[in-house]
Amino acid sequence: MAETPKDPTAKDPTFKDARPLPRTKPRFSATFTPDVMSEIRRAAATGIYDIRGAGAKRKLPHFDDLLFLGASISRYPLEGYRERCGTEVVLGARFASKPIHLKTPITIAGMSFGSLSAQAKEALGRGATLAGTSTTTGDGGMTQEERGHSQTLVYQYLPSRYGMNPDDLRKADAIEIVIGQGAKPGGGGMLLGQKITERVAGMRCLPPGVDQRSACRHPDWTGPDDLEIKIEELREITDGEKPIYVKVGASRPYYDTALAAKSGADVVVLDGMQGGTAATQDVFIEHVGIPILAAIRPAVQALQDLGLHRKVQLIVSGGIRSGADVAKALALGADAVAIGTAALIALGDNDPRWEADYQALGTTAGAYDDWHEGKDPAGITTQDPELAKRLDPVLAGRRLANYLAVMTLEAQTIARACGKSHLHNLEPEDLVALTIEAAAMAQVPMAGTGWIPGKTGF
Template sequence: MKKKSITEPRTSHTFDAYTNSEIRRAAETGIYDIRGGGSKRILPNFDDLLFLGASISRYPLEGYRESCNTKVILGDRFSSNPLNLEIPITIAGMSFGALSAQAKEALGRGASLVGTSTTTGDGGMTKEERGHSKQLVYQLLPSRYGMNPDDLRKADAIEIVVGQGAKPGGGGMLLGQKINDRVAEMRTLPKGIDQRSPCRHPDWTGPDDMEIKILELREITGWKVPIFVKVAGSRPYYDVALAAKSGADVVVVDGMQGGTAATQEVFIENVGIPTLACVRPAVRALQELGLHRKVQLIISGGIRNGADVAKALALGADAVSIGSAALIALGDNDPRYQKDYEKLGTTAGSFDDWHEGLDPAGITTQDKKLAKRLDPKLGGRRLANYLNVMTMEAQTIARACGKNDLRNLEPEDLCALTVESAAMAGVPLAGTNWIPGT
């Protein structure tokens, strides 16, 4: 006869259901988990900050009558043709290969509709994204796949990628399923191989070399286009200072919520620091060099809405960049594909096996049938709508704080809900004047 339990069955917080499934998966397959996206764990983030709206000591701006500027110029330190963006939200680097040609085209269309930039990725520049992006940032990556001086000269800015928030210190990964004929040709690799990009640039190491690399790129492009340097969020104070010292016009700092096309789960969740923790050290580095606002700072990694935009700018960033959110706007993880996701053993909202090339939404795939599911025009419209909404949300907050320019938001407009976020953001805990660590 079955004995009746007196106490409730108790699961372990240490060995929770996900952890146990990972142990079983590792035991079964003998290989670490690879996935796309950014960190999924609970992290201190911009939700932990709140704005202090205007009241008696501050006066607000009329929400529907008084203007609030959203324009930003990126890269006017040394280049003669900086980027003039209508909104401070750019599209982050995502490669053709990781994404379908339709997805790249949709990103270009959407960004161009609202007057912002898109960015290439590992694997070079496609005609689709150049054709549909009014302002295109060309990435110089360690692999140099598809790197071509003709494309370099077609670019509106160049971004030297040192690191990526999802994998600081790691290289890219594109597994054989996605290396079709076109991708293989662009990357000068055999079709179907597992392509693992290097983590270091082939022809320089360290900030002194990078300074010379930047000089070379400027000489090739006639000092016309801005040079961005993108670093992963790990040591933002030092990395931003060194990038600025090396001659960057713009520094991009990507926190650990920033996505990747594919890398090891253990890397995504355990290397790097949250985006929230990146902003103040990066700003401080520029301020101490007298370069804040002269070298523009772009923050990326888990930016989702206008409140995140406003908070990043209030902490001192000049603009933000979005990747994962842009893909969701296009249709990534959309519930209308729930049945397809279930066939892949996942759910809408959880799908992250972007490297396998079976994306039901036709975004992270090179399968022609799946890719056709994404209409680039419609996708572009959706992205433009989303970017407009984010911008209006950020303006709403800025006006409430009495600011007629998004970049006039300041740390003084913020407070924190938790001790951790107060320390990371360098703003007081709500209801107090206490900033931990100061």
């Protein structure tokens, strides 16, 4: 019989455990997180909202929450590398006499000279041209570098009209009327004084060094009826040659897409809240607009209801990173995608090779988002000639072309696995969702079920 250990305190009421008292671990609040508290302290010290670059950083329902159903017995796949899987896309054939033909449905989103260095803009043009796709100007007009290095260039027509002139309009391959962008639907642009160099100021007709606030609304039209007339004017100026895109930030995608199409757009560009910006209030980036995953189906529905799906092309953007994202966006009904942040990363943005410099700025490679300050160690989001020299436009353009090629190959790999001979043959039926949120937003069933929240019964 084993001896039972006796409770030492049973007989001795003065017994004290020699070990220190157990303590609870320090516990951070889920509401007042360290990030939240640091922002409160920053706001209290400065009295001004936080301005930064890039897009929404919070975790959002995204393409990662979708999976493809590869072919098996019920449908057959295409042979990788041997059977053709088309990737070309035509943009603007609805009304324009000279539509755009791209080899890949991955385009480069609008980013301005001013927010980016001349070298970075050149690199985007070189990379896109190698890959057979288009680049897009931004607020501040078209530079010679950009026109020279981009085979296909989309000229943005923005509320500020900085640098807008009819000669560049005629030089462009397409015109993109910007109503808004995903990072800030309802907001105008911002370029702080540090980046308003003489050249940037000259292009924008502003005094050097001022904090430039771009208008949030167009100065000479309001509403869809006026937009139709504005589109008519741009077509008249360019003899009906150029495709006209209308870009909106994702917020009410069904109505915005329907109104853009009704106004006579050839192409609708829809940018989700993960889409980047050169400089915007953090509160705007994180709290206004909706993720691209939630925006594509309503936009496609609007075009289908008008009988215009595939006639008016839909370009979607905001957090596109890989060929899988491209394939998923196209399967949901988009005709093409645009990348901005991902393209900058391919050029060299936030590269760990500059870690010491990022540390000196109080951040770390991968988290750097103070693009408005113009101190980018990678030489991309800057107007400082010394920093800008760090980016070799030829090598950076090559990296972008490689990245675009990889994404295109990845999307083809998925499409062939689903038995599709063109990326545009991907369809929602090829997709399932991993989360209830993604199932509801993308309107595809939860994996392993037939359940689409809001569409089918319980």
